[in-house]
Amino acid sequence: MKTHVASLTRRQFGFGMLAGSLAACSASSNAGATPNSGALPPDLLPVPNASYDAWVASFRDRARSRGITDSVLNAGFRNTGFLPGVVTRDRNQTEFSRTLEDYLSIAASDERIAKGRAAFARHSNTLAAVESRYGVDPKIVTAIWGLESFYGERRGNVPVISATSTLAFDGRRGRFFEQQLMAALRILQNGDISADRLTGSWAGAMGHTQFIPTSYQSFAVDFTGDGRRDIWSDDPADSLASTAAYLLRNGWTRGRAWGREAAAGEGGRIIQPQAGGPRFAVTSNFNVIKRYNNSDAYAIGVGHLADRIGGAGPLQTAFPPDANGLTKDDRIALQTRLTARGFDTQGADGVIGPNSKAAIAAFQTSQGLPATGVPSQALLQALR
Structure with a gap:
């Protein structure tokens, strides 16, 4: 769900810091995401709404004027409708104020590290081919995959047309979501995916690495060569390559690390997101990761998880006790x-x-x- 228009980053799309990027957070923090399979909760099923229906009728006219065919509109809006739960989630997003320590406890949990190492080994040939073409560290690509969808386990199964049309109709960010809806229809018109498989998160983020529709249009690639940019497939190849393509086009430098935990007294570009906690020496590639999500915590989470996937140990510097005096x-x-x-x-x-x-x-x-x-x-x- 990457940079989609002009210089916007994904977090300007409006997700809370943890709720979006850590799609499979720990149970105790209770910030999980919709899995790929199984029944949707009742509030994410369509309900009758005459005002929404009138809005869709008006939108269809606008879509036709921009080249969307009637057959695509009919297929796209078949079995879709107003989703009350999407509006509720959009209006009640919490901008979490987690410490970096808490963020990393989730982003680089033992489970996420273990699954990441297994996924890295399982898809080593694909990741090596992606690195050869785009020059992006495959551990970084794997770490983004891990944060965005828990290595494909939580890609979301909400119909994207229903989600984006509901949010466009709701109007809080109507123009933005109408752009996403139009882009989703163009994805259908291009033949990359069928309407019944065009699914994602409650806000329209799609695939293994959670591209929104306009990001998909700009950055998705057909790495497998089957004629479709299929980020929804169980095979993550197109998604992983699309993520690498995104990073490359946003300035990734081949062979350069994201950064590292800084030693005491070390100079250079040093950041310390949590007072009293570890310091990090970061590079220009750290900034490129932030193009994926404009958050220091996210970029450190990606970098540290990538390091752990590659066999590195935990951070050496302890975090201070929290506000309640607890380590x-x-x-x-x-x-x-x-x-x-x-x-x-x-x-x-x-x-x-x-x-x-x-x-x-x-x-x-x-x-x-x-x-x-x-x-x-x-x-x-x-x-x-």
Whole structure:
């Protein structure tokens, strides 16, 4: 779901920092995404809406005037409709204020690293061919794949025409989503995908590495040579190559690292996104990764995950205790002890998300304490 118009980056598309980029976040942080298969939740199924129907009728006239054929319009809008859950999600996006430590706990979790190493090995021939053509580090491409769709496990199964037309009709970002809708119809008209397979996230991001329709038009490539730029296929080749093509066209320099954890006293371009935490020496390729998502945390997440996929170890510099005086080890211990006492945090990753807060509140209630849901050293001691 890459740069789509002018100089816009994907995060200007409007996703919260974690909700979009970490499509398969840890259970305890409770920020997952729609898997590829299975039934959609009821609020992501079409419901009657006369105003939406009138808007679609008007849009069809505009689309025809721009060269979209009636057969494509009929196929594209068949079995689609207004999705109330898309509007709800769009209006209630949370701009997470996660620390870099929390972000990396999710972006480079043990599970994501292990799956990344397996995916890197499984698709080594494809990734080597992609690197040969585009010059982009295959570990970086794999890491982006891991952050965007958990290596293809969570590509989304919401009809893109329904999602983009609902958001265009809703009007909050109507012009932008009408552009996405028009681009989606052009994808159908080009024959890259059939209407029934044109699916993605609730906001129209598609495929293994989550391109939005206008990004697809600008950057997607047919790497397999079958005549279609098929980023929806179980075979990720076109998606991985499209991601590399995107990075190359945005200035990737072959053979240059993204950066690294900086040594004490090291000069150069140094950033420290979290006070008291690790410092990073970054390069121009770090900026190119930010073209994919304009966030230092995202770019560090991609770079660090890529390094871990390649066999590197964890960061050497410890992060400071959080605002509640807890280290990551403390938070993991808290989650582990809560779950052992029957207050399930849905995982122990050290990230205090909605599930962990609910478990804390439930424990506090069981002890006759105010149900704040806030972790603390006193709570940790009470669970010993």
